[in-house]
Amino acid sequence: xxxxxxDGMRLDVRLPIGIMFVLFGAIITIFGLFSDPAIYERSxxxxxxxxxxLVMFAFGAFMLIMAWRAAKKNx
Amino acid sequence: xxxxxxxxxxxxxxFIYFAFVLGIGFALKRYTKTSTDFFLSGRSIPAWITxxxxxSANLGAQEIIGMGACGAKYGIMTSHxxxxxxIPAMVFVGxxxxxxxxxxxxxxxPEYLKLRFDEKTRAFNAVMFAVxxxxxxxxxxxxxxxxxxxxxxxxxxxxxxxxxxIVLVYIxxxxxxxxxxxxxxxxxxxxxxxxxxxxxGLKSVGGWDGLVAKLNTVATSAxxxxxxxLAPGAWTQSWAHMNSASANPMGVEWFGMVMGLGFxxxxxxxxxxxxxxxxxxxxxxxxAARRTPLIAAFPKxxxxxxxxxxxxxxxALHQDGGTxxxxxxxxxxxxxxxxxxxxxxxxPSGLLGIGITALMASFMSGMAGNVTAFNTxxxxxxxxxxxxxxxxxxxxxxxxHIITVVGILLSIACAYVASAFNNIMDMLQLVFGFVNAxxxxxxxxxxxxxxxxxxxxFFGLLSGTLAAALHHGLTLPVGSTMGIKGGWLCGGHVxxxxxxxxxxxxxxxIYAWSTCFxxxxxxxxxxxxxxxxxxxxxxxxxLTPRIKEQGxxxxxxxxxxxxxxxxxxxxxNIIFW
Numbered sequence: 022x023x024x025x026x027x028d029g030m031r032l033d034v035r036l037p038i039g040i041m042f043v044l045f046g047a048i049i050t051i052f053g054l055f056s057d058p059a060i061y062e063r064s065x066x067x068x069x070x071x072x073x074x075l076v077m078f079a080f081g082a083f084m085l086i087m088a089w090r091a092a093k094k095n096x
Numbered sequence: 097x098x099x100x101x102x103x104x105x106x107x108x109x110x111f112i113y114f115a116f117v118l119g120i121g122f123a124l125k126r127y128t129k130t131s132t133d134f135f136l137s138g139r140s141i142p143a144w145i146t147x148x149x150x151x152s153a154n155l156g157a158q159e160i161i162g163m164g165a166c167g168a169k170y171g172i173m174t175s176h177x178x179x180x181x182x183i184p185a186m187v188f189v190g191x192x193x194x195x196x197x198x199x200x201x202x203x204x205x206p207e208y209l210k211l212r213f214d215e216k217t218r219a220f221n222a223v224m225f226a227v228x229x230x231x232x233x234x235x236x237x238x239x240x241x242x243x244x245x246x247x248x249x250x251x252x253x254x255x256x257x258x259x260x261x262i263v264l265v266y267i268x269x270x271x272x273x274x275x276x277x278x279x280x281x282x283x284x285x286x287x288x289x290x291x292x293x294x295x296x297g298l299k300s301v302g303g304w305d306g307l308v309a310k311l312n313t314v315a316t317s318a319x320x321x322x323x324x325x326l327a328p329g330a331w332t333q334s335w336a337h338m339n340s341a342s343a344n345p346m347g348v349e350w351f352g353m354v355m356g357l358g359f360x361x362x363x364x365x366x367x368x369x370x371x372x373x374x375x376x377x378x379x380x381x382x383x384a385a386r387r388t389p390l391i392a393a394f395p396k397x398x399x400x401x402x403x404x405x406x407x408x409x410x411x412a413l414h415q416d417g418g419t420x421x422x423x424x425x426x427x428x429x430x431x432x433x434x435x436x437x438x439x440x441x442x443x444p445s446g447l448l449g450i451g452i453t454a455l456m457a458s459f460m461s462g463m464a465g466n467v468t469a470f471n472t473x474x475x476x477x478x479x480x481x482x483x484x485x486x487x488x489x490x491x492x493x494x495x496x497h498i499i500t501v502v503g504i505l506l507s508i509a510c511a512y513v514a515s516a517f518n519n520i521m522d523m524l525q526l527v528f529g530f531v532n533a534x535x536x537x538x539x540x541x542x543x544x545x546x547x548x549x550x551x552x553x554f555f556g557l558l559s560g561t562l563a564a565a566l567h568h569g570l571t572l573p574v575g576s577t578m579g580i581k582g583g584w585l586c587g588g589h590v591x592x593x594x595x596x597x598x599x600x601x602x603x604x605x606i607y608a609w610s611t612c613f614x615x616x617x618x619x620x621x622x623x624x625x626x627x628x629x630x631x632x633x634x635x636x637x638x639l640t641p642r643i644k645e646q647g648x649x650x651x652x653x654x655x656x657x658x659x660x661x662x663x664x665x666x667x668x669n670i671i672f673w
Contacts, residue, residue, distance in 0.1 A: 034125050034145055034277045038284060041116045045109060045450065052105050052446045060444040070446040073292045073299050077450075080288065 033091060039084030045076025097283045100247045106449030113285070113453045117266055117460070120277050124270030131492040132628070134271035135380055135472040135565070136203060144385035145280055147391030150375040151399075152279035155286065156236045156462015157666030160403055160455060161243065166393075166406020166433035168414070168421070169321045170346040171311060171331030172672055173338075174407070175400040180358040183393050183665040185366035187658040190389040193367055194376060194654075195643055196543050198385040199634045203377070205370035206477040212542045212635050214550030214626055215481070220557055222477035224472055224531045225370060230503060233466035234510020239279035240459035241511065248452075249438045256511055259456070263464045264504045272378055273460075275468045279375075282457035287395075289447075292400045296442040297409040308332045310412035319418075321345060321411065331408065334672045338642035347596035356602025360609040368539050370655020371469040382643065388652040393661040397668060403435075410434035413441075463507065470503045471496050487548055488665075530568075534612030541616050546636045550627075552620030560612025567604045573597040 053071030060069050102110075141149075150258050166174040202208035206225065210218035229505040241255035266274045284313070297623065301307045310333035318325045320347040330337050332343055346353075365374060366389070376388035414420040421437055424430040439451045475495050480487075538557050541548040569585030573580070573590045581597060583590045594600040632639050650656050 032120075032277075033258050033281055037116055037120050037123070037277070041112065041281065042284070042288070044112060048105070048109065048112075049446050049450070056444075056446065063442055064292075064444050064447075065299055065442075067296070069292050069296065070444060071449055073288075077288055080284070086442055 032090045035084045035091070036089035039088055040079045042077050042081030042084065044081070046076070046081055047072050048074070050074030050078060097473070100436070100448065100452070102248060102449065102452065102500065103443075103445035104448055104484070107450060109446075109449035110453050110456070113457065114262060116281065117262060117278055120281070120426075121266030121269035121274045124274045124277070127273065128269070128271050129493075131475070131489050131496060133273070134372075134493055134496045135468075135475065137271070137273040137276060139348060139378060140349060141276060141378045141384075142382050143379055143387040143391055145276060146379045146388040148283045148373045148385065148395070149276040149279040149378075150314070150372055150392040151396050152286075152461050153371055153375055153465030154284040154462070155279075155282070155458050156232070156465065158456045159399075159462070160286070161239060161432050161435055163400075163403040164407035164410070165431035166439075167404035168431045168434040169407075169409035170344075171315075171408055171411075172334045172400075172404070173344060173346045174404045174444070174498045175334055175668075175672065176353060178396060179334075179399050179665050180354060180361040182366060182396055184358065184659060185362040186375050186389040186396065187661050188363065189367040189373070189376075190386050190393075191654050191658045192541070193543060194386040194389070195382065195640065196635055196637070198377060198379070198382050199640065201634075203476050204472050205373055206369060206473055206634075209538070209542070209553070210477075210481075212632070213538075213548075213553040213629070215537070217550060217554045218477060219482070220475050220554060221535070224561070226473050228531050229371065229466040229470040229473075229491065230506045231510050231514075233463045233470070233503070233507040234512075235514045236459050236462040236466070237507055238511035240456065243432075243436065243455070247435075247440070256508060259460055259463065260504050260508055263460055263467060264501065265463055267467055268500050270470070271496070272374065272468050275464045276375060276378060278464060279461045282454075283395075284459040285450070285457045286454045287402065287571070289450045290406070292401060292447055293438055293442055294405050294409075297406055297438055301409055307409060307412055310415065311408060314411055314415045315345075317415065320415075322347075329618055331411070332667065332672075336673060341599065346598060347594075348599045348602060352599055352602045352606070356599075356605045356633040360521055360605040361602070364534075364536040364605070364609070370473060370537045370661050371465050374469050374472065383648055383654070385651065386650065387657060390657040390661055394664075397661070397665055405437045407434040408436050467500060467503045467507065471499045472646040474499045475504070482572060488572055500543050530564045532607070533564060533608040537609050538616060539611035541613070541620075542636070543635045545620075546629075546632060546638050547620055547625065548616060549620045549623045549625055550617045551623040552618075555619045556614075556616030559615045560608045563611035564604050564608035567607045568600075571596060571603075573600050585666050631663060 049070050053068050053074050057069065058068070103284050115572050128598070131136050163174060165178070197208060200208055200211050202211055206218045206222035214346055237256055237259055240259055241252045244250040244255045245252045261353050266278060270277070298304065298307065300376065301310055312328040315326045315328050315330040326345065327337055335350070338350040341347050341349045374419055376385045379385040390513065410421060414429070421429050421431065422433050439448060475492055480492060535558055537560065538553050539610050542553060566584045566585065570583070570590055571589045571594060572583040573581060573594045573596055576582070576597065578584055582600060594603070634640050
């Protein structure tokens with residue numbers, strides 16, 4: 022019974038979240054670096070892809086670190 | 097409409113998101129072996145996850161698009177849906193009600209009604225709830241498809257099929273856990289997707305002070321959404337203009353708002369709606385279940401900045417020139433386009449993909465929340481109770497799979513029905529008024545008054561629902577014709593006319609609640625108790641031993657968290673008074 026109760030959390034939700042946002046962040050940051058500056062006219066001249074891409078990347082990395090720490094603790 | 101052009105990078109992001117959503121379903125498949133795993137996540141989820149899922153499940157169509165639309169139409173008063181219409185109820189359900197939901201070991205809200213009252217009360221609630229969830233899920237799907245058709249030129253039918261299939265696959269494979277995990281994913285996506293929009297929007301109007309100045313001209317202009325000049329702060333002060341219904345854009349006075357929305361509708365929804373309560377029931381301990389709505393309250397309180405503010409900025413931008421928001425088929429300004437218009441205006445390709453993905457995520461989470469609640473209520477409260485009791489667990493798990501498919505198909509049918517109605521928010525409020533408003537009276541009496549009987553609860557609920565219907569049939573909002581808006585009982589010769597349909601909804605809820613409350617008490621006193629004290633242990637307040645929260649650090653104690661949440665909400669109300 023005890024074993025079954027822990028089944029739901031065997032997949033740490035932070036893992037898929039972390040991977041997805043690292044991926045999203047990386048793609049958008051790189052796109053921000055190489056995209057035509059003209060598209061940032063709408064975002065008031067700010068290269069929002071570059072900056073927000075980095076934020077998303079950092080958030081994803083933070084989630085992965087948390088998941089990794091939890092996994093280490095469980096072992 | 098400002099057509100939004102998606103670049104290939106935006107599609108790439110959208111497909112990555114779909115892949116992750118489905119991937120979570122596949123990854124959870126092997127952990128979903130019993131009906132408890134499928135319907136209740138094996139009661140194994142930590143509080144922060146159930147907490148985020150708790151708000152995310154509610155973050156469907158009405159939230160992103162509807163709240164953006166209301167932000168444009170009513171300004172900052174819309175945040176009453178959060179600070180008055182959600183936070184107090186969320187604290188109440190966590191601190192006072194969760195001990196009975198979680199402690200009674202009921203697997204659903206209708207099942208709690210059976211433990212507390214009787215079969216007929218449960219059946220009534222289960223059937224009403226099942227109908228309501230299918231409708232909500234259908235509306236969510238319809239709104240998504242219509243929106244994508246309008247702004248991106250996608251095919252309506254294709255959108256319905258794709259979103260239905262994705263939600264179907266991930267729930268079918270991973271059950272409630274899958275829905276909850278995806279809701280958490282969607283929560284972060286919505287927050288991270290909308291933050292840059294709010295930042296850029298605010299920056300373009302000169303910050304908060306610039307927005308206030310612009311909205312003051314909106315408020316004093318005769319061509320604003322209210323259609324008449326109001327006091328300058330009407331769009332940016334949440335309480336200052338609520339003394340009379342005619343002084344604010346929402347058309348409600350403070351009493352109707354606080355009682356109708358803040359008390360009846362809000363408590364009816366957050367405290368008794370299985371869609372949200374189910375998330376807390378999946379928590380891994382009593383303490384985690386109680387903390388679920390309290391943890392949810394913190395982000396919920398700040399959500400107006402993400403979902404209402406874009407609408408307020410949109411109406412400020414619309415005021416200069418009157419072209420920012422498009423017109424609908426009837427020639428009226430289409431406020432539902434406030435958020436999409438903001439996305440189109442400020443987000444460049446790249447982040448635009450994230451914004452659109454977040455929008456889709458919000459619709460899917462709203463839909464998935466309804467489907468998981470529906471399949472549980474159907475399987476446990478209708479199928480297992482009345483159609484085929486006493487089968488093996490595997491039988492009910494199989495039923496869960498089947499009904500998930502059926503639920504999605506019914507939702508699709510409802511999506512097409514929903515095309516007939518244009519204002520989502522009013523439509524949902526109408527359904528909630530009929531179903532949820534009286535329910536909170538039943539639970540309040542059930543949990544805290546042990547003399548309440550099964551007959552009392554049943555006839556109370558029935559008469560409360562009828563009172564809501566009767567009220568709706570006898571009243572109309574100004575300028576509406578008889579039909580879905582009301583007045584159908586008296587051939588249009590209504591007893592009372594409300595300034596706006598929002599006020600009509602609030603008052604319907606107040607009448608429904610009061611009727612249910614009084615009838616339940618009267619009938620209970622006239623009938624014999626149908627449950628022994630022993631049966632009611634853990635179900636009713638006075639017969640349940642107080643919970644001792646020993647060995648839990650202070651910041652994890654529900655009562656402490658509850659007080660912090662309430663104080664924070666009061667501070668927000670004062671800042672934006």
